[in-house]
Amino acid sequence: MVGGFKPGSFFFSIFLLIISVLLLRESFKINTLGIGWGGPRFFPQTLITFLLLLSIILVVVEGGKFFKYLTLNRNNRVPSVRWGEVLPVILVLAASLTYVLVIKIVGYFITTFTLSFIVSLMFRARVLDALLIATVITLSIWFLFKVLLSVPLPEGMFGW
Secondary structure, three states: OOOOOOHHHHHHHHHHHHHHHHHHHHHOOOOOOOOOOOOOOHHHHHHHHHHHHHHHHHHHHHHHHHHHHHHHOOOOOOOOOOHHHHHHHHHHHHHHHHHHHHHHHHOHHHHHHHHHHHHHHHOOOOHHHHHHHHHHHHHHHHHHHHHHOOOOOOOHHHOO
16 A cells, blocks of 8 residues: 555445446436425435535545555556455445345345444454444344334345
């Protein structure tokens, strides 16, 4: 890592920008139900726009570090990628993709708890702390959506 440049952060910022643009494009497919302003599109598009702005800021910051890295190493134009810096990003993305594919089959509780636990361990949390973090995240999201907002969550094959 030279000049604060981390390849994992740089690649993640680009990935986040791409995902934000794709989500914004998909949000325009939401039916407005004839409501002009403040309809069903409003909340998702507001959140996605906020995510898009933050991802642009992240790309600019990480891109600046990348440019600084390249100017400091003019002889060696290709940055050396340390897999120890990129691997956590790849694993979190793979775990998130697996989560999306499996949640309807297995159900909300097991998949959310497992994803939260694995990600906590990947960021070097102790096992007990990871269990606590996964439990708090899983129950908090369940309470917010299922209890407060009455949004059904995937029950999966176990029915819970």
